[in-house]
Amino acid sequence: MTSLTKKLLQMKVSLQNNGKPNSVMKQVGFTLIELSIVLVIIGLIVGGVLVGQDLIKAAEIRATVSQYEKYNAAMNTFRTKYNGIPGDLLSANATAFGLTASTGATGLGDGNGLITDTSSSTAPIGEPLLLWRQLSDANLIDGSYGAVNSTVGLQATTGVVGSNVTPSYYLPSAKMGRGNLWLAGADTGLNYYGLVAVTAISTTAYTKVAGTGGITPIEAFNIDTKLDDGSPNSGTVQARDGSTTVAPIFLSVSGTNAAAPGGTSATEATTSCQLGTVATATTNTYARGTTAGNAPNCALRLRFN
DSSP states (O other): OOHHHHHHHHHHHHHHTTTOOHHHHTOOSOOHHHHHHHHHHHHHHHHHHHHHHHHHHHHHHHHHHHHHHHHHHHHHHHHHHHSSOTTTSOHHHHHHTTOOOOOOOTTSSOOSSSOOOSSSSOSSSSHHHHHHHHHHHTTOSSSOOSOTTTTSSSSSTTOSOSSOOOGGGTSOBOTTOTTEEEEEEEETTEEEEEEEEOOEEOSSOEEOOTTOOSBOHHHHHHHHHHHSOSOTTSSSEEEEESOOSEEOTTOOSSSTTOOOOOOSSSSOOTTOSBSSSOTTOTTOOBOOSTTTTTSOOEEEEEEOO
């Protein structure tokens, strides 16, 4: 084959390939511009996911704060309507209004203005559980609590017995999830809500996962800031460390079930809700750094308004 014939055949192939040289047709891959566009799109997707997660967390915190405000409003409405606070309402008055009443045992339905059980306010029996039942009886909160095994756990000193001891049947779930429930009880003459992850309830205690309170220091700080002064040891919102397995309903800083908020040193500990060691130190702050800020090491107690 002559060189002229070869050249004619090459020209024919080139024309069949829309006039593009064979060397160009054999190239495979993306240009730098195309790769840049793909990387930008991936970055936007990742950024959107991260922003979306932050928005979801912020919405959960706002919803939890809204729960607190709604419960306070329900408490005040109940007090105005029934002349007593739920759980502590005198048994005779509760019966007269058609609400679930306590048995009248010592410390139950005594009208003293404090949410207590029959002993030290550390057990899920008596008024701390009856509070949520009476609020739901009065249709002042969403949900129905204590309807299962209603004659035990709410009234009797024997506490929650029987086959049904699921905590969410007796206690409202927090909108922030992660197993957090709303508890109630008294400490040093004041009534508090407790916000803590509870896994089980028995005749003597609320049980949670050891080493966790269900709330991260960042979340606790955000809740505290929205409702109070942002300090873990003062005001109406106070932090408690999540290291103990048994959670007292009022989350006290004293007693056998103490849940002091301080860590083990002045530095940020991975199991600490806040920096520092002194539970009453007002200079301490929530452990919001990278070490512990996103670990669920906090529980909160929020004073009744």
